[in-house]
Amino acid sequence: MTAPAVLHSMTGFARAQGGDDRVSWTWELRSVNSRGLDQRYRLPGGWEALEPELRLLAGETLSRGSLQANLTVKAARAPAKLTVNRGVLDQLVALAKELETELPAAPARLDGLLGLRGVLEEIEEEESEELQTLRRKAVRDGFAEALDGLVAMRGQEGARLQTLVESHLERIVELEAAARATAASQPAAIKARLQALLAELLGAEPALPEERLAQEAALLVGKADVREELDRLAAHIAASRDLLQEAGAVGRRLDFLCQEFNREANTLCSKSADVELTRIGLELKGAIEQLREQIQNLE
Known part of the structure; x- marks a missing residue:
């Protein structure tokens, strides 16, 4: 396994x-x-x-x-290694003998002399x-x-991020499906709006031939056709899922795919001839931005 x-x-x-x-x-x-x-x-x-x-x-x-x-x-x-500074000790002993006759004091003791600064020294080996x-x-x-x-x-933080990334990716999948369903109804809606507009403009004049209407509708539909963008978006989603199954450093490649996601979402919004499709496109851009925020933390 x-x-x-x-x-x-x-x-x-x-x-x-x-x-x-x-x-x-x-x-x-x-x-x-x-x-x-x-x-x-x-x-x-x-x-x-x-x-x-x-x-x-x-x-x-x-x-x-x-x-x-x-x-x-x-x-x-x-533990320090101690040594006696013979020069300092000899000076102290000589000074003590010199002062014995001048000051009444007990004879100097060894423990007292050793306790004076400079007599004992620590040596670092x-x-x-x-x-x-x-x-x-x-x-x-x-x-x-x-x-x-x-x-x-x-790795622990990466596991948490992977859960978030997969969640945002699933939301993008849902929005791509919704956009595809909405886009499928665009041709008929565009033709109906064109007919209504022409009837209003021409008034009592004879309506344009059905063939001319079809040509104008085809032109508008061609400009508003977002199927290619949605197909590319679906391909990017599949590529992202494949990368999530790889071990190692995939953050840079996922970040590149997020840029491609955003490119398709922008084109979708600019070509949309439907309020609902525009709404979906804007929501898609928000989901992509949330996805990218998490991906930019990945190695």
């Missing part, structure tokens, strides 16, 4: 976190609508070298959308290149995790 096609929105958000004993990091990914794939990265100093890899990964995963990726890196509080490489890979993997979450959210 063939799995149903999955449409994706271009809107989504995802977050991924990680860390080790010295550094923690957070990825935040946001995407919104865009004509193509636009990638923007905000990386802390020292992490800029990751961007080419991230761009390649995102380009392999996403087809359209404006992607904003933010990386936040914070230093974790690791240098990291090996291997540890830096592992951290770089972990941060890159965190981006991939966030990217998967973004794709999942865009």
Whole structure:
């Protein structure tokens, strides 16, 4: 059994976190609508070298959308390695001995000296290149995790959009059928209006020959014939339904079909010789605009 096609929105958000004993990091990914794939990265100093890899990964995963990726890196509080600043300690000891005879005070104690600023210093151990490489890979993997979450959210939003798109498309189908039924009665209505107009203009004069009336009616009917527009509209509807069954990025092609829908609806309204057909045409244009608003969110 063939799995149903999955449409994706271009809107989504995802977050991924990680860390080790010295550094923690957070990825935040946001995407919104865009004509193509636009990638923007905000990386802390020292992490800029990751961007080419991230761009390649995102380009392999996403087809359209404006992607904003933010990386936040914070230093974790690791156990410090302490060392004694011998120079400062020697100076303090010498000063204490020098002042023993001048000021009455207890002898200097080691714990007191070590508590003075500058005697004990924290030394940050240098990291090996291997540890830096592992951290770089972990941060890159965190981006991939966030990217998967973004794709999942865009898929959920895409499923909701697909329901709306199908609903608007069904409304267009109903209006196309109504327009076709109304257009079928146009030739007789045009002929009747022409006969009434000519009878009024000619008054008591002899009426025009039936053949001449038929020619004039045929000319008007030809100008008002909307069957070709309705046939093209029906073909665009069928093409849209086929695209909705495809997996992947179909938003751009559906948007193009919406432009074609609108072209046929405009021609339908301009050629209409019937109030009801004009009303249907205007309602059709509204339904097409609603459809396009949703399609422009699709990847």
